[in-house]
Amino acid sequence: MGIAERKLREKEQLRELILDAARNLFFKHGFEKTSIRNIAEQIEYSPGIIYHYFKDKNEIFHALHQEGFENLKIKMESVMNIADPMGRLKALCKNYVLFALENPIIYDLMFTLKAPMEHILEEDEKTWKEGEGIFEMLKKNVRECIMKGYFRGQNADNATYAIWASLHGLVTLKIRDRSSLLKVNDAENLVINSFQSFSYMLDRQ
């Protein structure tokens, strides 16, 4: 019964074609300038067809947001072999920041744009498993740090959220153009230099 399977495969192929086009346009021109019509034009189909494969624009961008998380996870997992918990936590944080600086557009989609969350909030199972994954990854390491005497008296959830927020703030002020006009020394490297300041504040024992 290979026919049904081939059909399914072909159907899957067009879905991938749509995602490829969306990804290309999104990386080239950003979210607002990636329209359903642009995507359709790129794949040489009519705009209507896209709605056979995706519920709406939000669903397309939710799929791209998922891809981003897979890559972020890989980048963060690459330092999990570090033995010292605080050293590992700092390396995790640094890789988070580097990912954002290297992939500002997808980072924006993952953590700022409304589209993917709107999609999730319209689903039955309203869980943001991608974000949850990153948060748990950080929290696991924060817990180990707490056991080593760091973050004294702090609750793991709150400490983790505070750390995540610091990283997110560092990169998102830049991505959303709130740092480029600031009059500071070495503006070029403001984010990564300030990450050092963050790092310094982190490891009070």
Added chain:
Amino acid sequence: MGIAERKLREKEQLRELILDAARNLFFKHGFEKTSIRNIAEQIEYSPGIIYHYFKDKNEIFHALHQEGFENLKIKMESVMNIADPMGRLKALCKNYVLFALENPIIYDLMFTLKAPMEHILEEDEKTWKEGEGIFEMLKKNVRECIMKGYFRGQNADNATYAIWASLHGLVTLKIRDRSSLLKVNDAENLVINSFQSFSYMLDRQ
């Protein structure tokens, strides 16, 4: 020569009327759902007239963004009487976070939405004096803390940016819906509880 002045006053009045309508709709329904046509309908003029008073939609939202900064500045200045630099810095930070939690929509406009920065980048004098003001306010206090022995070896610009980023991250993850779906204890107060964690990390001496 009161006639020309009356005319000017009347012109100013319609400008204010437009801003009032824009502010109302923006606070009620957010940025995306506040259209030029909606504003025009609200003030009972035709859409075209708005372009006699504002260059484009970005300029309207830049004006609202300015208002927000005036209010944030007032809120932050209310703690400047605290004598101890670190205590004062923490109070400044807390008021920043409270402002954002109390005014999430305007905070989003001030620090996340693209409209106001796009407007600035189209002007001759590309300076974000509003953001600069807040940054300098923080930096002044950071400098005093450095003189008291805090942030040892840290550059004031970087320490300030790291602190600002922490606050911004705390509130912006919430405002952009990245924290409500997180599975944590006391999710209701995650931001303000995590601010305590941040506070704890701040004052290593």
Added chain:
DNA sequence: TAATATAAGTAAACGTTGTTTAATAAACCA
């Protein structure tokens, strides 16, 4: 006061957008 210049305001259009509808073409199963 009458003619003219300037400003205020509007209606209609342009080119977009996301999405839905009804109609068609193709593929499949009996």
Added chain:
DNA sequence: TGGTTTATTAAACAACGTTTACTTATATTA
């Protein structure tokens, strides 16, 4: 082959920001 499901499209809808040409009202000058 005939009927049914599926894939695909063209066209429309209602909205958007913005620009154009036009009208109306006001002010200035002769």
